[in-house]
Amino acid sequence: xxxxxxxxxxxxxxxxxxxxxxxxxxxxxxxxxxxxxxxxxxxxxxxxxxxxxxxxxxxxxxxxxxxxxxxxxxxxxxxxxxxxxxxxxxxxxxxxxxxxxxxxxxxxxxxxxxxxxxxxxxxxxxxxxxxxxxxxxxxxxxxxxxxxxxxxxxxxxxxxxxxxxxxxxxxxxxxxxxxxxxxxxxxxxxxxxxxxxxxxxxxxxxxxxxxxxxxxxxx
Numbered sequence: 001x002x003x004x005x006x007x008x009x010x011x012x013x014x015x016x017x018x019x020x021x022x023x024x025x026x027x028x029x030x031x032x033x034x035x036x037x038x039x040x041x042x043x044x045x046x047x048x049x050x051x052x053x054x055x056x057x058x059x060x061x062x063x064x065x066x067x068x069x070x071x072x073x074x075x076x077x078x079x080x081x082x083x084x085x086x087x088x089x090x091x092x093x094x095x096x097x098x099x100x101x102x103x104x105x106x107x108x109x110x111x112x113x114x115x116x117x118x119x120x121x122x123x124x125x126x127x128x129x130x131x132x133x134x135x136x137x138x139x140x141x142x143x144x145x146x147x148x149x150x151x152x153x154x155x156x157x158x159x160x161x162x163x164x165x166x167x168x169x170x171x172x173x174x175x176x177x178x179x180x181x182x183x184x185x186x187x188x189x190x191x192x193x194x195x196x197x198x199x200x201x202x203x204x205x206x207x208x209x210x211x212x213x214x215x216x217x218x219x
Contacts, residue, residue, distance in 0.1 A: 026217065027062040031083040031109070031160045032069045035090035039065070041114050042084055045189035052189075053213055057147065061213075070095035078215040084186050086116040090123050096102045096127035103128070103169075103176040108216040111179045111185045115159050121179065125169065134179060135168040141166075143178065146211040154204035156197065157184035179211060185209060 022155035028046055032039050050061045055204045068075050071094050111121060113132045153164035187195050188205020
């Protein structure tokens, strides 16, 4: 990707996000990736989170949530992209560069390991940011203290008995990618009958999701 194209995409992204903020409207997207992992997992998650945010944060987010390919310029239409799944993830060099340009231009990527993604996504993120490592976010990080206060991530589902962790990639002092691990946040956003989660678990998941959304593009 040439420097001029990077500049053009940055300008496009800035215009689109500024226009959305001026109108008070937003749209989210789900990242579609290769490798065989189920990028389409939890189809009711983001629509439910959007409904929760529109009702409780006063946002005006579209309930239309498209799937966007990692290498597509369409990702520059969205201030935040969500990614989930249980298995393998593969980014080509072109896709990794496109994601890096998107994130450096002001975009935000939330990755929620739906159990089984961890060993793959860590490798692929190194393609996106070869010189940046995932760092664990401390409990006093602002993402945990937007409208709702949390001491770290809530635990929605148990798998291996590990504590939930929030990792991030920070570039020039800005959190550009949030990776939530051993929590299953997006499971907690799904329709209640899907996982039969208790109401308090779903509330915690939705409130933490609202915090992520506020941090990503409302401040």
